[in-house]
Amino acid sequence: MRSKLALDAGLVRSCRAAAARVAAQVAEATAGRSSVAVERTVARMLGVDGVDPHDVPLPNALVDHVAELDGLPRGVAAWVGNAMVATERTAAEVAAAVGAGELSLGELPWAEREPIERAIADAHAATIAAMRARCAERDALRERLGEQARPHRYVLTATGNVYEDRDHALAVAEAGGDIIAVIRSTAQSLLDFVPFGPTTEGYGGTFATQANFRIMREALDEWSRANGRYVRLSSFCSGLCMPEIAAMGAAEGLDNMVNDALYGILYRDLNIQRTMIDQRVSRAVNGRFGIVINTGEDNYLRTADAIDAAPSVVASQFINYFLARDCGVPDAQIAIGNSFEIAPSVENGLLYEWAHAQLTRELFPECPVKYMPPTKHMDGNLFMTHACDTLFNLITVATDQEIQTIGIPTEGIFTPHIHDRVLGMECSNYVFTAARSLADEIEFKPDGFIVRRAHEVLREAHAMLEEIVEIGLFAALERATFGDVSRTLEGGRGADGIFDVASDYLNPLAGAVEAPAGV
Amino acid sequence: MSSVAQRASLDAVRPYGDHLDDGLVQLSFTLPVDHGPLAREAALALVRDKMGLIKPEIVHAKPLTPGYTYFVLFAQCQHAVDCDRLAAVRTATRAMSEEEVDAFVAERLGRPIVVIGASTGTDTHSVGIDSILNLKGFDGRHGLEAYHWFRAHNLGSQVPNTALLAKAFDVEADAILVSQTVTQQGLHLHNLTELVELVEAEGKRRDLLLVCGGPRITDELAKELGFDAGFSKGTYPNDVAAFIAQELAARERPPVDAAAPEL
């Protein structure tokens, strides 16, 4: 891609170098530690699923049990493997027995290391093989049916009932949607467990559960086959169960996942270290199974001024990009976040938006940037929101974005209704059709407003990155560098779920983090 | 013909399109019915026979997916409301500016009022509480932090009720403010009632003013939730401050004649 903004290549290289160092610092700071969410993911990757008699998910029952034995530093895999050897049960059977209170892992004698490792490796390999098969099936269907031209339209549903979500998803597909995401029930990100089974009631959304993933993907597969066009499914690997949800998504052949620790830290007050540890495993799983991840920089512009905060968005995009690369996620699967949030009253606001959108596009040419609609200044005047969305659609197509979350007239009011989403799609369809080749026609005035603004943002982002390298990402977060929100290293939710691993720690996923992407 | 448009009398108010009492309203909705003549007739019948509107006209109809059709309609409303009667049940707090509130507190209480606020439970929206409490306020009116006679603590969003309460005891708050997004499905109602119940369980209900705010919160809902007041959209920091100040003053010195207004 030729730079229309004539960006300073040296400055871009310097930004990348700084961000890569920041990401390496994070990896170093979290090395040697695991979390309860990571251990629950290990349990799932060994085939553990379902709930105990008190409706507690078995991965939680198992990890809680090991924690009560003070046994987490060895890794939940070691305890399960030992029980598998001692009782000749599968990991799933071991977890069920623990959940039912019939088996205490602390009462079993320790077997030799070698048979334990073998039992775990076999169980893990079986799960991986099943996930790989499901994702290969997904890739084949997507390849055979094909998708629409980009930008891909990403549309949310959020009814609280997965069967209603399914109907909304089909209406949206009918209207031209490319990616469907079911918003999660309010604050699922704060739950330190993943609910089990299909959801028929939720507030503000529908729980991400493996059963719901399957119901949605099956409906979309059916629609895709009937209509000769593949429609993707997305969900959210964020919150206190980042890696578990990644594993569930891989098992059900999801296509995309919102997957951003920084979002959880800033907007859900999750503990910095906990969520960075979780993110590493989560992104490794997503990277490995071909799932596109979305980052959440767009949100900074909702809590901070959208013009002032533009450099912080770019700095964060660089860091998030390298945090993903470090986990083995290839460029084509890193959907960097950005958004259209400048107040409608700002003179030349559209020109600022144009500069910011084009800049992100050019900085990450191989990444499918995800562009988000205006929300901050949108209110009960749904007709005004519709007007703002029209300009947002124009910038989306004029700057060649790859993924667009569509704007919806009523989103400043409530969780939009089925027809509101279709109205949003109609507006997007109209603008994309009417301005399809606009990007090819546009050159920017070399000393004009847009080029100067883009350079200014990049310069300031570079200065921020240089500073973050010096003080480290964690201190930068404490200084409210992103979104005007300050978070401390020790504060936030989920800190009590972190632990140092012992020298004999067993985790079959550990290899996955270092393995190259796409394995 | 008069050169001045006719003005409505407040005892019978109807929607207005382009002339008085035309009663024009626009509607849009989806019916869970396949697109076709039956769906159209259903939409018209619903508006005409069940919604109390007359002369419905479908101006747009569109199939969404099998089983769902979207409509835009116009119709006329024959009913009217009596605004004078509505006014009778509104709250009795006297409106005051920032300066008036400060002067009132200085004179009637002679001590600063301590308020603590948060968006509780899982609610991630802090805009409401921020605009009431933070120095900056909104729309050019300062938040309570700026008031001389208020000590405001804003704990932000997603604060567990128990943490809010612990902090309220810690700072010896006079009032707790919570903002909450209440949706049609009653989202977050439980968070609000739980706070009240926790305060009750601690035996502190009489010592604390509880105030809630949010897009759908009314005085009626506040009463059901167990709060002392409810504020909705369009509320400014001085409205909240005026209520808290006047209510605390009234509670400190209950008027002798229970029927007389306290101001």
Add this chain to the structure above:
Amino acid sequence: MRIGDAIAPAARVALVGLAKNTGKTVALGAILAELEARGETIGVTSIGRDGEATDAIDDAIAKPPIHLPPMALVATTDRLLERSAARTEVALPTDHRTPLGRVVIARLLERGTVEVAGPVAAQDVGDVVETMRRLGAERVLVDGSIDRRAGASPRLADGVVMSTGAVLSADLDQLVRRTRAAAELMTLPAVEDAALRARAAELRTSALLLEDGEAVPLETAIVHDRVEAIVPLLRGRADVQALVVRGALCEPLLEQVARARRGRATLAIADDATRVFLGRGTCARHRARGVVLAVLHAIPLLAVTTNPVAPLRHRFDAAELRERIARELPGVPVLDVLADAPVPA
């Protein structure tokens, strides 16, 4: 059994719903109709609001009016009384202030409907209940609001009627489970050991009671906020007899207790069931993890009413719902007041 019989032993009856629109007002109407037929003088107050025309959140949901017999005492507010259609006299104005005006105790001079809206704070409700008794009410009904339980406190009421309904869940099994869990919570047993109960009742702050008679006081912050600080206090101690919380006993603390005690049985004591706050967990789940809940003052559950309809959403078969709930709650009268005794219009 009719609902009038079920509440007979209690002079002060609290009505509690498990959520909005579980049919609490209909239950209240049924009780009023039966008490009227028996010629009792009734007093009614509400910690929320009752008898309003439509729901405060969803005005598509019409609410039943409250028909009161002549001479009944009702707590309402000056502003609500002004717009009521029934002929009433003010028996006693009060100083209790609510968002809807100042509370007055009114007497009906004819059969009619009045919006009920008593004081907000439970302590004030207690005052109103006593006042009504003094003014001649033979039985006082304290209506709850949404899912609030404070009115059921043994300080205010001698027993509780609990309303459950389809609105809780579209899944019948789930609805039954939640109702059972709520009933179990409401009827937490009183501490059996009289000596232990006396020691717990004497405490002025939350504390750990030890076998040797000593009490380790707990800071409020540990009980509410920094709950993990209880772990080192409990770990490895064999001599803890009970955890006593004066005030609100909340789930996060119980979780930490279970973590610290690793399955060893621990008794957690609250004043009464309205002070116990469980989120996701049920009493049974905490028991399975070793934490047994008990109270100083138990609340008699007089009856459970079932409402098969979730307004504007779904409905269950009325008989099946009542049967299912009754099976889970042996010994408790479970009634569908609309099916059993239609309220006169």
